[in-house]
Amino acid sequence: MTTDLSIRSLTHSFGDRRALDGVSFDVRPGRLTGFVGANGAGKTTTMRAIVGVLAPDAGDITLGGEPMTLERRRRIGYMPEERGLYPNMRIDHQLVYLARILGVPKDEARLRAADLLEGLDLADRAAEPLHTLSLGNQQRVQVAAALIHEPDLLILDEPFSGLDPLAMDALAARLRERAEAGVPVLFSSHQLDMVERLCDDLVVIHEGQVVAAGSAADLREQRAGRRYRIAVSGHPDWDPGAPGMTPVGAESGAVLVDLDEAVDPQALLAAAQADGAVTHFSRAVPSLAELFSEVTR
Amino acid sequence: MTARSTLVGLVAGREIGVKLRDKGFLASTAVFVVIIVAAIVVPALIAGGTPEYRVAATADAREVAETAAVLGASESPGVPAAEITVVDAADPAAALDDPEVDAAVSLDGDTVVITGRDGVDGDLEALVGAASSTLAVQRAAAEAGLDAGQVAALTSPEPPRVDLLEPRPDQPVPPQLLVVIFGFLFYFTVLTFGMAIAQSVVEEKSSRVVEILVAALPVRWLLAGKVLGNTLMALGQVVLIVGAGLLGARLIGEGEIVSQALSVSGWFLAFFLVGFLMLACLWAVAGSLAARIEDLQSTTLYMQIAVMAPFFTAVFLQDEGPARVALSYIPLTAPLLMPARVATGDAAAWEPWVALALVVLTAVVLVVVGARLYAGSVLNTAKRMPVTAAWRAGRGR
Numbered sequence: 001m002t003t004d005l006s007i008r009s010l011t012h013s014f015g016d017r018r019a020l021d022g023v024s025f026d027v028r029p030g031r032l033t034g035f036v037g038a039n040g041a042g043k044t045t046t047m048r049a050i051v052g053v054l055a056p057d058a059g060d061i062t063l064g065g066e067p068m069t070l071e072r073r074r075r076i077g078y079m080p081e082e083r084g085l086y087p088n089m090r091i092d093h094q095l096v097y098l099a100r101i102l103g104v105p106k107d108e109a110r111l112r113a114a115d116l117l118e119g120l121d122l123a124d125r126a127a128e129p130l131h132t133l134s135l136g137n138q139q140r141v142q143v144a145a146a147l148i149h150e151p152d153l154l155i156l157d158e159p160f161s162g163l164d165p166l167a168m169d170a171l172a173a174r175l176r177e178r179a180e181a182g183v184p185v186l187f188s189s190h191q192l193d194m195v196e197r198l199c200d201d202l203v204v205i206h207e208g209q210v211v212a213a214g215s216a217a218d219l220r221e222q223r224a225g226r227r228y229r230i231a232v233s234g235h236p237d238w239d240p241g242a243p244g245m246t247p248v249g250a251e252s253g254a255v256l257v258d259l260d261e262a263v264d265p266q267a268l269l270a271a272a273q274a275d276g277a278v279t280h281f282s283r284a285v286p287s288l289a290e291l292f293s294e295v296t297r
Numbered sequence: 298m299t300a301r302s303t304l305v306g307l308v309a310g311r312e313i314g315v316k317l318r319d320k321g322f323l324a325s326t327a328v329f330v331v332i333i334v335a336a337i338v339v340p341a342l343i344a345g346g347t348p349e350y351r352v353a354a355t356a357d358a359r360e361v362a363e364t365a366a367v368l369g370a371s372e373s374p375g376v377p378a379a380e381i382t383v384v385d386a387a388d389p390a391a392a393l394d395d396p397e398v399d400a401a402v403s404l405d406g407d408t409v410v411i412t413g414r415d416g417v418d419g420d421l422e423a424l425v426g427a428a429s430s431t432l433a434v435q436r437a438a439a440e441a442g443l444d445a446g447q448v449a450a451l452t453s454p455e456p457p458r459v460d461l462l463e464p465r466p467d468q469p470v471p472p473q474l475l476v477v478i479f480g481f482l483f484y485f486t487v488l489t490f491g492m493a494i495a496q497s498v499v500e501e502k503s504s505r506v507v508e509i510l511v512a513a514l515p516v517r518w519l520l521a522g523k524v525l526g527n528t529l530m531a532l533g534q535v536v537l538i539v540g541a542g543l544l545g546a547r548l549i550g551e552g553e554i555v556s557q558a559l560s561v562s563g564w565f566l567a568f569f570l571v572g573f574l575m576l577a578c579l580w581a582v583a584g585s586l587a588a589r590i591e592d593l594q595s596t597t598l599y600m601q602i603a604v605m606a607p608f609f610t611a612v613f614l615q616d617e618g619p620a621r622v623a624l625s626y627i628p629l630t631a632p633l634l635m636p637a638r639v640a641t642g643d644a645a646a647w648e649p650w651v652a653l654a655l656v657v658l659t660a661v662v663l664v665v666v667g668a669r670l671y672a673g674s675v676l677n678t679a680k681r682m683p684v685t686a687a688w689r690a691g692r693g694r
Contacts, residue, residue: 051512053676070515078512084505089315100307101513145509 003064004028005050005153005184010059012045019045020056021208027153027184027201032175034199034216035188036292042208043188044081047157050186051078063153074102077151079159081188083142087131091141092117094130095148102149109148116144120170135162143171147178154178156187160194172198196288206296220285223294226259231280232272240271254280304514308522309529312497316530322489329485329538334545336478337554347378350421353392353401354383361409362402364428365421374456376427377420473615475558476637479565482538483633484608487573490531491580491604494523495597498584498675507675516672524577531573535566564636564649571653572632575660576603578667585675586682596681607633617643626652628659 005027012020020042027033037043048054050061052073061068086094092113099109117123120140122133130138139162146156154175160168175198179185186203189195195202202219204212212219231254232238239247244260245268257268265283272278286294316322347369354362362383369379386392389401389412400421401412409429411417431452438448501507510519539562546554583597611633614621625634625644635652638644673691674682 048508053508053512074513076512078509080505080508082505082508084501084508086500086506087504088500093314097307097311098509098513101304101510 003152003184005186006060006062006065007046007050008060008062010046010049010056010061012049012054012056012058019208020049020059023059023205023208023210025203025210025213027186029182029184030179031184031200032179032198033184033186033201033203034195035186035203035205036190036192036195036288037188037205038296041205041296043205044157046205047078047081047155047186047188050155051076053080072152075149075152077146077149077154077156079142079146079156081157083138085130085138085141085145088129090127091122091130091133092126095141095144098145099148104149112148112150113144116147117141120144136164136167139163140167143174147174152183154183154185154187156185158189159187160189160191168194192288192292202288204292204295211295212291216288220288220291223291224283224285226261226263226265227284228257228259228265228268229254229280229282229284230257230268230272230278231255232275233277233279235276238272238275240268242267242271245271256284301518305518305522305525308514308519309526312493312523312526313530315497316493316527322493325489326534326537329482329534330541333478333482333538333542337542337545337551338549347380348418348420349380349382350399350418351382351384351397352421353386353389353395353398355386355389355401355403357404358402358409359383359385361404361425361428361432364432365402365424368427368431369424373453377423379420379424381421381424472561472640472642475561475640476615476633477612479562479636480608480611480633482535483565483569483572484604486531486535486569487576487604488601489534490527490573491576491600492593492597493530494527494577494580495584495587495593495600496590497523497527498581498671499587499590499593502585502587502675503589511676516675517668519675520578520581520668520671523581524574528570528573528577532566532570535569539566561636561640564639567653568632568636568649568656571656571660572607575628575632575656575663576600578664578671579603582667582670582674582684582687585671586684586687588677588681592681603629606630610634611637615641617641626655628656631656 007026008024010020010023011018023042023046035043035046045054049056049059050068052068052070063072066072089097092110095113095116096106096109099112100106104112114123114126117126120143122137122140122144125133125137130141133141143159146154146159156175159171159175163171172194175185175187179200196216199216201214202212202216203210227248229251230238236253236255237250238255240257244263246258246260247255248258249256259265259268269278269281272281350369352362352365362381366381366383368376369381372378384392384398386398386401389403389410392398392401393412393414399413400417402425403410403412409425411422411425434452435448438451443451501510507519539558543555543558546552546558580597580600583600584593587593587596607630610624610630614624614634615637617638621634621638621643624630625638625648631652635644635649639649669691670684670687671691673689674687677687677690
């Protein structure tokens with residue numbers, strides 16, 4: 001099943017506070033979509049609306065053009081922001097229980113729970129109650145709970161928080177694997193470097209409104225403007241010294257130059273080559289952190 | 298799509314599984330079974346059979362002792378039943394050196410003397426007294442020249458005939474005692490499983506697992522599963538304990554207790570079931586209004602009162618009167634008071650049906666109200682929620 005998840009004009013208020021204000025974006029199959037925004041921007045509210053835990057005041061959520069019915073929602077793998085499993089229940093028992101609640105036959109559920117726990121290095125602790133595990137390991141079980149019914153859509157609220165770097169990489173690989181199997185994956189995160197490294201698509205939400213959405217590469221390209229990074233051998237503080245070419249800073253042996261509208265970037269390159277060997281010449285694409293601080297300003 | 302009944306069954310199955318693995322619950326059930334069986338078996342063993350006495354009699358008092366033995370074995374009204382063995386003795390005090398001997402009977406002139414160690418059993422004293430007066434009457438009658446028939450008429454007059462206008466069925470156990478036993482059993486069970494529902498709800502809230510569950514199945518199905526699982530367990534526990542008691546009674550040969558208890562337990566169990574269901578959803582609400590397990594103390598307070606009230610009214614209102622009749626129709630107290638009135642024979646045959654219908658109707662209303670309050674509050678994990686806010690939030694969920 002490869003279908004788009006579409007969010008259209010989602011609006012919701014908590015009392016007088018408008019949490020979501022016409023939120024619209026798409027989550028495409030086969031791609032990892034990062035959902036970023038400051039605390040209280042509306043990420044969790046949006047995700048809770050998608051999984052049906054919260055009934056939004058207005059707006060449409062469709063999967064493959066069809067409205068979200070209970071039956072479709074049950075095909076979502078959901079990881080809530082506040083982690084939730086039974087603290088006193090055996091790990092394997094609760095994975096099997098959740099799988100069966102989600103419609104997996106008993107024997108199949110047992111096999112999958114065992115497989116997932118094996119993959120998470122928790123097979124030897126399967127019979128222990130959840131609360132005896134470290135927080136990081138509880139988090140892994142939570143990941144297993146979201147994947148146990150081989151969902152058609154993954155909605156993960158802060159899946160990486162609380163994980164050590166190794167576990168983060170393992171989870172990232174697993175999400176990539178699900179995406180490549182054609183599952184739309186939406187996850188929120190505060191760790192912008194992680195999102196930058198991992199995501200194909202980005203949705204940036206700010207005060208209940210989507211301020212940027214689309215392919216991560218396109219978004220950064222769009223906002224790159226006319227800033228260029230250039231490194232001239234033997235001249236770490238090279239200055240083009242020409243009209244319309246303004247040096248704005250230097251970083252690790254290269255200088256950043258802003259060009260006026262009228263100036264051809266090739267003129268900058270030519271000027272640099274006249275002063276020495278050019279070892280680096282590129283358009284300065286903003287990092288996600290820069291993009292984020294720009295669009296949420 | 299997995300069917301609703303399957304999902305409700307899964308939730309119920311988890312509730313039951315949790316209870317069956319709960320050592321505290323298993324221990325308390327076992328203790329209760331032991332108490333019930335002991336309460337039936339032990340008094341029967343203590344009171345088992347007629348008392349036996351070994352009485353030493355001096356030669357002149359032998360007739361008195363033997364007459365007492367005959368009276369003790371006669372089972373005539375007004376005379377205690379006892380099995381008396383008479384042995385010969387020369388000296389009453391010396392006879393008591395034998396630890397087997399309970400008392401010695403001798404004559405001091407015309408006065409019958411009973412010699413005991415530190416006391417004489419009341420039944421034995423009564424029997425010896427009756428024997429002594431029977432002998433005195435016989436002697437006086439013989440002196441007056443009455444024949445054997447006339448003497449017999451004097452000493453063993455025909456007992457009175459008892460005519461009953463409304464004969465009460467033979468009841469080996471006082472029905473009041475049955476009411477107290479059932480009342481306590483229900484009080485204990487409703488409280489246990491009501492709290493179990495509330496705790497299960499608040500555990501899911503405080504551990505946030507409820508958010509995953511609500512994303513996967515409608516809130517009301519989740520509630521239905523919880524109520525179903527705990528109702529089955531509550532009913533199972535009551536049936537187990539009552540069954541253990543009845544089995545105990547049967548094993549010690551008290552078949553009459555069994556048939557008496559069986560004849561009233563049908564109404565008790567029917568009312569227990571609907572009475573439990575009536576309150577079950579409200580127990581879930583008491584759990585869902587709380588944010589943490591500590592809040593349960595205050596959110597379940599009214600529920601605890603709602604369970605205590607019928608128990609105490611049933612125990613203290615044992616005499617038929619307008620208050621008892623009225624309370625046996627009020628849905629909160631009816632589940633105990635109506636079967637209690639049936640047990641004491643004060644209710645007409647149609648009365649429990651009417652009260653049962655009233656309880657069922659109330660249960661339907663309270664289930665609807667409870668489900669809405671639960672739906673409105675179960676996802677609010679931040680803080681304790683007022684009932685009114687839960688009611689508003691539950692609209693349309």
